[in-house]
Amino acid sequence: MGIITTDNLVFEYIRRDENGDRIGEKRAIDGVSLDVEKGQFIAVLGHNGSGKSTMAKHLNALLTPTGGTVLVCGMNTADDDSLWDIRKSAGMVFQNPDNQIIATVVEDDVAFGPENLGVPAEEIERRVTESLKAVGMEDHRADSPNHLSGGQKQRVAVAGIMAMKPECIIMDEPTAMLDPNGRKEVLETVHRLNREEGITVILITHYMSEVTDADRVIVMDHGKVAMQGTPREIFKRLDELQELGLDAPQATILAAELRRRGIPLPEGILSVTEILEAYRALPEQYQVSDPYKNIPEHIEESFTELKKDEAPLLELEHVSYTYSPKTAYEKKAIKDVSLQIRQGEFVCLIGHTGSGKSTLIQMLNGLEKPTDGRVLFRGEDINERKYDRRALRSKVGLVFQYPEHQLFESTILKDVCFGPKNQGLSEEEQRKRAEGALRLVGISEDIWNDSPLEISGGQKRRVAIAGVLAMHPEVLILDEPTAGLDPQGRDEILSEISRIHREAGITVVLVSHSMEDVAKYANWVHVMDGGKLLYAGKPAIVFSHMEKLKKVGLGVPQVTEIMRGLFPQEKRPAMDFITIEDAVRALCPADGR
Amino acid sequence: MLREITIGQYYPVSSLIHRLDPRVKIIGTLVYIVSLFLFDSFAGLAVAVVFLGALLFLSKVPLRYTLKGLKPILVLLIMTVLFNFFLTPGEVIWKFGVFKITKEGLYRGAFFGCRLLLLILGSSLMTFTTTPVQLTDGLERLLKPLSWIGVPVHDVAMMMSIALRFIPILLEETDKIMKAQQARGADFESGNILRRVKAMVPIFIPLLLSAFRRAFDLALAMEARCYRGGKGRTKMRPLRFKLRDWLALVYLAVYLTAVIILRRWL
Numbered sequence: 001m002g003i004i005t006t007d008n009l010v011f012e013y014i015r016r017d018e019n020g021d022r023i024g025e026k027r028a029i030d031g032v033s034l035d036v037e038k039g040q041f042i043a044v045l046g047h048n049g050s051g052k053s054t055m056a057k058h059l060n061a062l063l064t065p066t067g068g069t070v071l072v073c074g075m076n077t078a079d080d081d082s083l084w085d086i087r088k089s090a091g092m093v094f095q096n097p098d099n100q101i102i103a104t105v106v107e108d109d110v111a112f113g114p115e116n117l118g119v120p121a122e123e124i125e126r127r128v129t130e131s132l133k134a135v136g137m138e139d140h141r142a143d144s145p146n147h148l149s150g151g152q153k154q155r156v157a158v159a160g161i162m163a164m165k166p167e168c169i170i171m172d173e174p175t176a177m178l179d180p181n182g183r184k185e186v187l188e189t190v191h192r193l194n195r196e197e198g199i200t201v202i203l204i205t206h207y208m209s210e211v212t213d214a215d216r217v218i219v220m221d222h223g224k225v226a227m228q229g230t231p232r233e234i235f236k237r238l239d240e241l242q243e244l245g246l247d248a249p250q251a252t253i254l255a256a257e258l259r260r261r262g263i264p265l266p267e268g269i270l271s272v273t274e275i276l277e278a279y280r281a282l283p284e285q286y287q288v289s290d291p292y293k294n295i296p297e298h299i300e301e302s303f304t305e306l307k308k309d310e311a312p313l314l315e316l317e318h319v320s321y322t323y324s325p326k327t328a329y330e331k332k333a334i335k336d337v338s339l340q341i342r343q344g345e346f347v348c349l350i351g352h353t354g355s356g357k358s359t360l361i362q363m364l365n366g367l368e369k370p371t372d373g374r375v376l377f378r379g380e381d382i383n384e385r386k387y388d389r390r391a392l393r394s395k396v397g398l399v400f401q402y403p404e405h406q407l408f409e410s411t412i413l414k415d416v417c418f419g420p421k422n423q424g425l426s427e428e429e430q431r432k433r434a435e436g437a438l439r440l441v442g443i444s445e446d447i448w449n450d451s452p453l454e455i456s457g458g459q460k461r462r463v464a465i466a467g468v469l470a471m472h473p474e475v476l477i478l479d480e481p482t483a484g485l486d487p488q489g490r491d492e493i494l495s496e497i498s499r500i501h502r503e504a505g506i507t508v509v510l511v512s513h514s515m516e517d518v519a520k521y522a523n524w525v526h527v528m529d530g531g532k533l534l535y536a537g538k539p540a541i542v543f544s545h546m547e548k549l550k551k552v553g554l555g556v557p558q559v560t561e562i563m564r565g566l567f568p569q570e571k572r573p574a575m576d577f578i579t580i581e582d583a584v585r586a587l588c589p590a591d592g593r
Numbered sequence: 594m595l596r597e598i599t600i601g602q603y604y605p606v607s608s609l610i611h612r613l614d615p616r617v618k619i620i621g622t623l624v625y626i627v628s629l630f631l632f633d634s635f636a637g638l639a640v641a642v643v644f645l646g647a648l649l650f651l652s653k654v655p656l657r658y659t660l661k662g663l664k665p666i667l668v669l670l671i672m673t674v675l676f677n678f679f680l681t682p683g684e685v686i687w688k689f690g691v692f693k694i695t696k697e698g699l700y701r702g703a704f705f706g707c708r709l710l711l712l713i714l715g716s717s718l719m720t721f722t723t724t725p726v727q728l729t730d731g732l733e734r735l736l737k738p739l740s741w742i743g744v745p746v747h748d749v750a751m752m753m754s755i756a757l758r759f760i761p762i763l764l765e766e767t768d769k770i771m772k773a774q775q776a777r778g779a780d781f782e783s784g785n786i787l788r789r790v791k792a793m794v795p796i797f798i799p800l801l802l803s804a805f806r807r808a809f810d811l812a813l814a815m816e817a818r819c820y821r822g823g824k825g826r827t828k829m830r831p832l833r834f835k836l837r838d839w840l841a842l843v844y845l846a847v848y849l850t851a852v853i854i855l856r857r858w859l
Binding site for chain 1 (some may be wrong): 666707724725726754755757758762769770772773774776777778779780793794798799802803806807810811813814815816817818819820821825826827828829830831
């Protein structure tokens, strides 16, 4: 018998009406039987609402089953007497890095668990040192958690669990709120703990790229186990995965596309290395000559000429920004950046956390004022004293990260009216605009009078975006609009934004961490690094700077990596292959004819 | 802008005062405050100045930093002095319309001003040299006897330390929500007071919701890490009196006795 077993686990939420009377129940988990062996690395996948988080909470007795049993190290979670032993053996790391750190100093937080268990003082001190070392945070021992990055905070949370000497760590979407570098940091840490300390890991996630190294993958849907097996077995069933609202790494999708066109690649390819090896092993008749040879050497000018005579909609002129100038906390966020955003473009802004992109977008609508340089909208300096910045904000709409956290009205419709109301429009006009905006983001009419707090996460985000669209902006700036959503939610939001861009003719500025999304949607990219503008241009040209982008920790779409791996180039090509369609076209020349 | 407000800014250096047990520092601050109120002459305050000066010197907190900390309460200080100047009855030495300054007023103004100044300097010495966590710890231990009569001392201390952890986070969040609503055209700066209060609704509701969400998450995380109140809990670094702490207590006792004796003459 394994370390964690569930037998026909069932969990029902009781739904009550306003008077607290029972009106029904919702089955969140429906007959799940699992058997996890000691030392395994298990990944649980599933879209939001598939029941995966509810199941995780059962594994350390934060919830107890309505039906069936859960055994952790042989202890039944329904048994109150073993509650604390269960929680000690199966530690849990949650999604939000801020909301699980209790103390104001890193080491005090790591000590919190053992303190609760009544461990003697010297032993706690030793465990704290060991745990911080195990997650590579020993240098931050005396720091305040507020000064750490998201990935570092999650590592502290892992250390806090390790200090309780657990058998097993359950992680409930620990990377959902992190940037790519933070995600990598956290995953490397738990893989190491699994390998070196023999800790059993149950990782709940909706990032497919995180499960390729797991021993076993469990896919959940509607509270049931929909698929189960090794990552390879799961990724072979690509179509089923996509039907369940999940995605797959580009390497897997590309391999499947090529197979469909008769190229005999094996099934279940998981990574770039695997597809490279498999492709090289193909018989000669399937190999193609270097497609990079067909790219002209000087392509750059022809693209930058685009719309050159047209005046830019938004422009930054030698802009710098310094936080808390002339104090000990002085920090240069932006250093001499000049860039232009032209009407009708879909512009993406990339750069890792701290590269200055959040500050930059706030300068575009006058929420932040540059320390140096000018910001121009239609050629006018928006920081001139007489310039009407409030009016500007309705023309340059800004949607912050997690915009649903700013919803506050009693109904969806009223909330979306907030912007138009501030513009001083008549009630009739407010309503008209709000309705238009809600239709544009695909919120159906029958929930317009519901509370914006009682709808699903993806819907909330749409309502929040509608709140900005209702002001009829000419530019829509979105700061990571897909953060924290599952793959399906991400796709839906992005294709809606793309549709709004096309149909309503709104210029879009999108901040994104996903190079794949950038390659798919952008027609212009700005790359920020360390407060400076590193590159600006067409995505296919920007991503051809692969080596440099990797060096600053940003990366390129997986497809680009695969193409460069297949056809190594001595010098940088003038442009690159950045989408799956690009790669398929290059690798199956016969297909196009 | 909200982030720039700091309360009791800890000054991180290593000094004898920094290393003292927080309980000693809390008791010391109380003793010092009592001593300020026992004296009612400038000569008496001079004794307190010597006492405080010595401690400030030992604490290695730069004088400039100490004085900078006084800035926020400057208005209060000036008001105290001025009220005393103008409102104390007695021998008039300067008069302009309804305003008059008396000799007694001058004396009282200067005296109360100095006393208030010393009071604030003394208590900020404690916050300069003690981290909020140590302070909470110290208070929890000092007030422990109250738990015998049913006062939830541990729980209050836990609440205090959680508050310390989340105040900066919520301030940052307030900043973010304000900006987000400004991006939707909200205006917090114009209009009369009623309008401005009304304009705060779009900030307070999301903030409150966020605080509840965080509280819920945190409670779950604490339970998952086996928190079950103060019972059976140990500490990584329990507070223990060392020789220097006992010596400091003796020093405090000597100071208090001296103050009580000197009071008759000064």
